[in-house]
Amino acid sequence: MRTINPVNHKKLIIDVLTMAGLTTEQAVTASTVMAYADQRGIDSHGMILLNTYVERIEKQIIKKKPSYTWELNKGVIALLDGDLGMGHYIGDIAMKKAIQLAKEHTIGLVFVKNTSHYGASGYYTELAAKEDMIGFSTTNTLPLMAPTGGAERVLGNNPISFSIPREAENPIILDIASSVVAAGKLMVAEQKKQEIPLDWALDIDGNPTTDPYAGFKGGGSLIPLGNHKGYGLSLIMDVLAGILTGAGYGKNVGHSDIGFVMMAINTSAVMDKNKYNTRLNDLTGMVKDSKKAKGTDNIYLPGEIEYLNQKTRLAQGIPVNKNLYTELEKLTAKLGLNMNDYFTVQQMDSSIV
Amino acid sequence: MRTINPVNHKKLIIDVLTMAGLTTEQAVTASTVMAYADQRGIDSHGMILLNTYVERIEKQIIKKKPSYTWELNKGVIALLDGDLGMGHYIGDIAMKKAIQLAKEHTIGLVFVKNTSHYGASGYYTELAAKEDMIGFSTTNTLPLMAPTGGAERVLGNNPISFSIPREAENPIILDIASSVVAAGKLMVAEQKKQEIPLDWALDIDGNPTTDPYAGFKGGGSLIPLGNHKGYGLSLIMDVLAGILTGAGYGKNVGHSDIGFVMMAINTSAVMDKNKYNTRLNDLTGMVKDSKKAKGTDNIYLPGEIEYLNQKTRLAQGIPVNKNLYTELEKLTAKLGLNMNDYFTVQQMDSSIV
Numbered sequence: 001m002r003t004i005n006p007v008n009h010k011k012l013i014i015d016v017l018t019m020a021g022l023t024t025e026q027a028v029t030a031s032t033v034m035a036y037a038d039q040r041g042i043d044s045h046g047m048i049l050l051n052t053y054v055e056r057i058e059k060q061i062i063k064k065k066p067s068y069t070w071e072l073n074k075g076v077i078a079l080l081d082g083d084l085g086m087g088h089y090i091g092d093i094a095m096k097k098a099i100q101l102a103k104e105h106t107i108g109l110v111f112v113k114n115t116s117h118y119g120a121s122g123y124y125t126e127l128a129a130k131e132d133m134i135g136f137s138t139t140n141t142l143p144l145m146a147p148t149g150g151a152e153r154v155l156g157n158n159p160i161s162f163s164i165p166r167e168a169e170n171p172i173i174l175d176i177a178s179s180v181v182a183a184g185k186l187m188v189a190e191q192k193k194q195e196i197p198l199d200w201a202l203d204i205d206g207n208p209t210t211d212p213y214a215g216f217k218g219g220g221s222l223i224p225l226g227n228h229k230g231y232g233l234s235l236i237m238d239v240l241a242g243i244l245t246g247a248g249y250g251k252n253v254g255h256s257d258i259g260f261v262m263m264a265i266n267t268s269a270v271m272d273k274n275k276y277n278t279r280l281n282d283l284t285g286m287v288k289d290s291k292k293a294k295g296t297d298n299i300y301l302p303g304e305i306e307y308l309n310q311k312t313r314l315a316q317g318i319p320v321n322k323n324l325y326t327e328l329e330k331l332t333a334k335l336g337l338n339m340n341d342y343f344t345v346q347q348m349d350s351s352i353v
Numbered sequence: 354m355r356t357i358n359p360v361n362h363k364k365l366i367i368d369v370l371t372m373a374g375l376t377t378e379q380a381v382t383a384s385t386v387m388a389y390a391d392q393r394g395i396d397s398h399g400m401i402l403l404n405t406y407v408e409r410i411e412k413q414i415i416k417k418k419p420s421y422t423w424e425l426n427k428g429v430i431a432l433l434d435g436d437l438g439m440g441h442y443i444g445d446i447a448m449k450k451a452i453q454l455a456k457e458h459t460i461g462l463v464f465v466k467n468t469s470h471y472g473a474s475g476y477y478t479e480l481a482a483k484e485d486m487i488g489f490s491t492t493n494t495l496p497l498m499a500p501t502g503g504a505e506r507v508l509g510n511n512p513i514s515f516s517i518p519r520e521a522e523n524p525i526i527l528d529i530a531s532s533v534v535a536a537g538k539l540m541v542a543e544q545k546k547q548e549i550p551l552d553w554a555l556d557i558d559g560n561p562t563t564d565p566y567a568g569f570k571g572g573g574s575l576i577p578l579g580n581h582k583g584y585g586l587s588l589i590m591d592v593l594a595g596i597l598t599g600a601g602y603g604k605n606v607g608h609s610d611i612g613f614v615m616m617a618i619n620t621s622a623v624m625d626k627n628k629y630n631t632r633l634n635d636l637t638g639m640v641k642d643s644k645k646a647k648g649t650d651n652i653y654l655p656g657e658i659e660y661l662n663q664k665t666r667l668a669q670g671i672p673v674n675k676n677l678y679t680e681l682e683k684l685t686a687k688l689g690l691n692m693n694d695y696f697t698v699q700q701m702d703s704s705i706v
Contacts, residue, residue, distance in 0.1 A: 076429055076460050077623060107429050107460055111623060134592070147640050149649035154639050162589045172592070174585035206646025225579045232527035232655035235640065236515045239487070239525070243632045244623050250639040270430060270464060270597050279596045286507050286603040287500050287588065293559025296502035302585035 002325055003317030008342040010035045012328070013047060017086075019335035020054045021064040026089040030119075033088040037120040038318050041309035042175075044184045045120040048324060051331050053086070053117075061256045062086050062116050068093065071246075076105045079245065082115030084256050087139075091118035095127045095137065095262040102133055102264035111240075112260040113247040117141075122175035122303065125163035128264040129171035132273070135163040136263040138237040143251045145179055146221040147235070148228040151206025153221045154251040157182070157230075158237035163303075165267060166284065167277045173303030178234040179222035186216040199223055237261075355678055356670030361695040363388045365681070366400060370439075372688035373407045374417040379442040383472075386441040390473040391671050394662035395528075397537050398473040401677055404684050406439070406470075414609045415439050415469050421446065424599075429458045432598065435468030437609050440492075444471035448480045448490065448615040455486055455617035464593075465613040466600040470494075475528035475656065478516035481617040482524035485626070488516040489616040491590040496604045498532055499574040500588070501581040504559025506574045507604040510535070510583075511590035516656075518620060519637065520630045526656030531587040532575035539569040552576055590614075 004012065010031050017027035030053075038046030056062045066085030072078055078097055082090035094110045101108025118124070121137045128135025141156030157179035164172035181200050189196050189212035198208040201215025201222055208223070209215045216222075224230025240261045242249030247259025267276055288299050313319075320328070320343075329339050357365065363384050370380035383406075391399030409415045419438030425431055431450055435443035447463045454461025471477070474490045481488025494509030510532035517525035534553050542549050542565035551561040554568025554575055561576070562568045569575070577583025593614045595602030600612025620629055641652050666672075673681070673696075682692050 072623070074622070075458055079623065105428055105458075107462060109460060109618070146646075147643065147652050149646055149652045150640075150643045151646045152644035154643045160586075162585075164589060164592050172588065174589055176579070176582040176585065180579065202646070206644070206649070225582055226529070226533065228655070229529040229578055232515075232529060233513075235525065235636075235655065236517060236527055238636065239517050239633065243629065243636060244620065246624065249632065250636045251643075252639075265462070267597065269427070270425070270432065271599065276596065279602065280592065283588075283591065283596060283603045286605075287503075290500065290503045290507045290604075291505035291559070293499070293502055293504045293555070296559070299500050299502045302581070302588065 002320045002343065004320055004343060005317050006035065006039065006314050009038065009047070009318050012332075012337075012342040013050065015337055016050050016054065016331060016335060017057075019337060020057045022057060022062075022086060023065050026064075026066075026086045029092045030086050030088040033092065033119045033123045036123045039310045039313045040120070040122075040306035041313070042120050042122075042306065044182060047320075047328065049117075049119075051327055054331060054335070056116065056255060060084075066090075072111075076101055076107050077109045077111070079111045079113070082112055085115055087116040087118035087258065087260075090115040091124050091137075091260055091262070092127070094260060095124040095135070095264070098262040098264040099128055099131050099133060102128075102266045103131075106266045106269040108262075108264045110262045111245040112262070113245040114257060115260065116256055116258055118258075118260060120175060121159045121161035122163065122173045122306070124262055125161045125175070126171055126173055129163035129165040129173070131264070132165045132268055133264040133266050134165065135161070136265075137161045137261060138241050139258060139260045140238045140241045140247065140249065140253050141258070142253050142255070144183055144222045145224050145231065145234060146202060146206060148224070148231045149206075151202060151204065151221070152251075155231070155234045155238060156253060157222055157224075158234045158241065160233065160237065164280070166280050170304065170307040172284070172301050173306070175303070176225070178225050178230040178237065180225055180230070181222070183216055183222060186212040186222075190217070355673045355696065357673055357696060358670050359388070359392065359667050362391065362400070362671050365685075365690075365695040366403065368690055369403050369407065369684060369688060370410075372690060373410045375410060375415075375439060376418050379417075379419075379439045382445045383439050383441040386445065386472045386476045389476045392663045392666045393473075393475075393659035394666070395473050395475075395659065397535060400673075400681065402470075402472070404680055407684060407688070409469065409608060413437075419443075425464075429454055429460050430462045430464070432464045432466070435465055438468055440469040440471035440611065440613075443468040444477050444490075444613055444615070445480070447613060448477040448488070448617070451615040451617040452481055452484050452486060455481075455619045456484075459619045459622040461615075461617045463615045464598040465615070466598040467610060468613065469609055469611055471611075471613060473528060474512050474514035475516065475526045475659070477615055478514045478528070479524055479526055482516035482518040482526070484617070485518045485621055486617040486619050487518065488514070489618075490514045490614060491594050492611060492613045493591045493594045493600065493602060493606050494611070495606050495608070497536055497575045498577050498584070498587060499555060499559060501577070501584045502559075504555060504557065504574070505604075508584070508587045508591060509606060510575055510577075511587045511594065513586065513590065517633070519633050523657065523660040525637070525654050526659070528656070529578070531578050531583040531590065533578055533583070534575070536569055536575060539565040539575075543570070
């Protein structure tokens, strides 16, 4: 498989978004978040979405030059109106604000409205962890799930991300959707003409289905994680990210009225850093060193596999499969860019990544 | 089945705990929380635990007259040392403190250590919802789950509860464990000599099992909700409730060093109350009025079934099955109480409930 080196990978994303009309500031931040996703093996949230984002920029669903405003800025909380800015750019601003508030007040809680898809939520919570803070983030998504007993998409598979800072360079990063699986898995199964497990999706009548088309494109819905548990989590996240922010909510969420929540909690305001590190190392040791099931060599902390992916991909390049390459080729050609500028074989210089 | 009227039910719990030596203050609060659980059909967290709690009081795992102290009380956060007080009593104090802090600062976040099992977490978050606040609570539990790939209990099935205030008298209340099912379900299956589904528990070697004994008493472990997702949530909750509070954590959590977290967020500091209510009513309407799956008559909001249980049980009495009655008979006799004082048939007077 083709790979692209991390420097060119970022440059490609910046150039595509810039040529599509985004301000450099927006393009650079978005490239950082999207590159993070691809580096960590969260391929569903990286360059694979460039085409979609460019379409949305063209349709002005994403604004080229947004003027975001702070509608509320009072003590521990703030509310950001994203002015249809690119979700990654607005999300980054929001989490950085939450971190700043947490430095002053121990906690920072930032609500965001009028923006778009922000990509991998773990990126934002990791920003908090890098500042020795516990990070939390959620966003609502377009409707994909039915409530328990239902047969209609009225809730997103709204994700939940937490990051936990620790002494080791890689924080604990949890980033989970509130559905059993992502919609992307159904599309892959459909392409490959494979059946899906009965606990992934419901058909349009609310019956569990093994047919990936019936479960998604045919009007079905994703099954919530643990049924009523995932339904409940998704609804709560929609109240936080949709209702309270002033964004869209429930079945009316669209591409340009998505809401986010970013929270940071300053751990050192609660416990001495050395004590915290000693205790957390003890806990992670208990987990990692615990008895393994047959066939398991290693127990991973949340986010650890993605961290190892990142190390590998930063060293060896980011894989680009044939379909993605072809799609990028069309997209760059349309925007007047040349794929050879990014995919020329060259020496890796990790110092400039 | 026998029932007990709600007034006598509360009185029975208060009398048992008082005769076991708890201060009236502790017994009254604990009875409120335990009665709430029984009223709402969360029978696993009500009087069924009286025997266990009395044993723990006798063994001084729960202190009869605790002197709790505030170790930290700074802006939006506080840390409570429970001095081995009964979890329900300490938990109630902690959530009320979080609510008070949120009135002053929009958010209140209270950490608790040195305490015991607090019962149904939804009780605490509902306290916040009654004050027009979003409530959040978690606690760690004794180790019951293995991490993904593991075969040893190193993490609790640490619960997550959120409450969402709304115009209707019943808030949205989510209260979920981070395992697929509670350990109690395996004990019931074992008693009834029934097999359990393969996704409930692992045996002592980390293999999924249909044998309820192998999955729990035989040294097995509960399977986390959605595997790596529930494992991650449980670990994060242990960092919040165990590591940061100064309580026990991981596989070392015992009955007397449990930690809690209580958080309240003042919704009216973020959005005008009328606007919030209108939007939330719209969202809950979308959910409840959405298309139903075949065989489903009603879609319930999180906590709605428990709210309906509560209405029924407050009117008709709380069911007490034969096993529980026999157990309570022994317990009350030991403490010098007379079951006939509580179970005499009498007219219900709902005005004094």
